[in-house]
Amino acid sequence: MPPRAASRPSSTCRTRPCWHSRATTSARSPSTRSNTPNACAGRPLQNGGMRTLAAFCLCMGLWATPAQAIDLAPLWDFARPEVSEQRFRAALADAPGADALILLTQIARSQGLRQDFDGARLTLQAIAGRVGTASAEAQVRYHLERGRTYASATHPPPLLTPEALQQARQAFERAFELARAAQLDGLAIDAIHMFAFVDQAPADQLKWGLAALDVSLGSQQPQARRWEPSIRNNVGYALHQLGRYDEALSQFQQALALREQGTNRQATFVAKWMVAWTLRSLGRNDEALRIQLQLEQQADASGTPDPHVFEELEALYRGQGDQAKAQHYAQRQAEASRR
Template identity: 35%
Template sequence: MIRVLLAALLCVAAEAADIDKLWDFDLPAESEQRFRTALVAAQREADVALQAELVTQIARARGLQGDMAAANAALDSLVPRLAELPPAVSVRYMLERGRLYQLATDIPKAKRWLRNALSHAQRHQLDYLAIDALQMLGYLETAKNAVGLQMQALNLALASQDPRAQNWLGVLYQNLGWTYRNQRDYPKALDFFRQAQAWHEQRGGGKPWLIARWSVAKVLRESGEPDKALLIQLDVERGWQKLGQTDGHVLEEIGENLLTLGRRAEARPYFVRALDVLSRDPWFARNEPARHARLAKLAQ
């Protein structure tokens, strides 16, 4: 669940740097093609630094598609030139090494690379990349330790004069909301989710705004206010419909609210639809077996 939400939210943070605007984390294969097209243009312009940065993102895209060998080979190709390239390239290289080790579930090595990326970014005042390293490290820590890293990232984004760093704020508010929600500290979770909602609303809404509203409503249900939560989730569902899309997590939450309110007959069609949508995501079936089983039962 969190993986899907973060993928959409990180698309906003991806505006932090020009090449990152090419990302759609839900569609890594399509993103890779955009990076490869940009790489051809950078080669034509003989922009060596840009070429290297694009290679780091091609590696990331290959990793997200499960091709770890190609991802590592792409990063390996940069090693002989790293010392001659701008610091941002080295930081991106370290970040992607860390992410690949995270995907391979080698957490100690992932942390080592990400800490190196953080140190290098801080040394060269690359705030937007330091924030990326901090939020990645936060994903790998216990909830207690994650709060400190996420607050460090948030404070850096708030203090930075770099718009690329400031553009991380929506994601960071959302991350802190999830951390506190997972600790069952619902008041703090609501506070950060509402800050995320306000931040995205000021920037035109869109998918990240809908996700923030979904998060607010989810915590309202979990903290004992399903009536308020239901009204928000129904409105969020209409928001997705206006975009021509269906979000299975929203359908699931509508069903859970109706069930909590004793309206089981009304809830069932939402569970049926949620199961249909979420079952198409291989990650969901593989990593959320308990939720999948619950949806299957409630959809009967």
């Protein structure tokens, strides 16, 4: 089953890894370092469209945190993008020029999250003529959101045509280049991790995840450091897809440790689920069952029964040969999915 993950530092995505958010602890293990492309080792990025990340990663720790414009976090509710759009439009009333452009990019993003990609492109098209002379952050966000109208977590596979993927790649490349030049580390990571929607093979997704992780770990900027648990989730998912379950578990456990230091209960819930999911893949079913039962209790207590938990419990009990409990959770999963 497809796992859940955080799409960006402030949100969780229920159906896909966070190769996007709209979005992950310590250094990677030696085995991961030796088996995976490392952008900070000076290897060129795919297709030659971007220069190496080597110099960028080496100097990240020397950069001071640049001033950023409007704080978007309080306005975003990724579970309710229509509510977010209302907040952005309300904030437009007294926003200065650069902030107004940034708010419009986020309106486009909220439209994309609802799969209104044509509407998102129209929103961005309306500001295209003003972006070139706007702030660096506004320019980066414009290109990021333009890329996301062609490839993102919400795109059905038929829309991910070669032409669309090329449009997305070019936009993400431009966003990264601008973010790097402006020392906007968090937005640079956002651009890097979006390439996993363009290059969808697990090995490529792992490469991009590790490149983003290098930037996050090498940065002193809070906006970049906040990406770490989401990125580790993505790296873990790619490793899981490659059958490297022990390494995946390590990444998920590190992501969980970071989530437990924060206040986002839903993100912590999902991180625990990812750990349990991987334990089942490793055949450590008793440990997986214990975690999933705890998650069931937590979700039921909050009045939000979780179909992903029930699906895992069904699989675990079926593996034990307990068909009655497996059927019980199959029924619960079906009921919760209809909500």
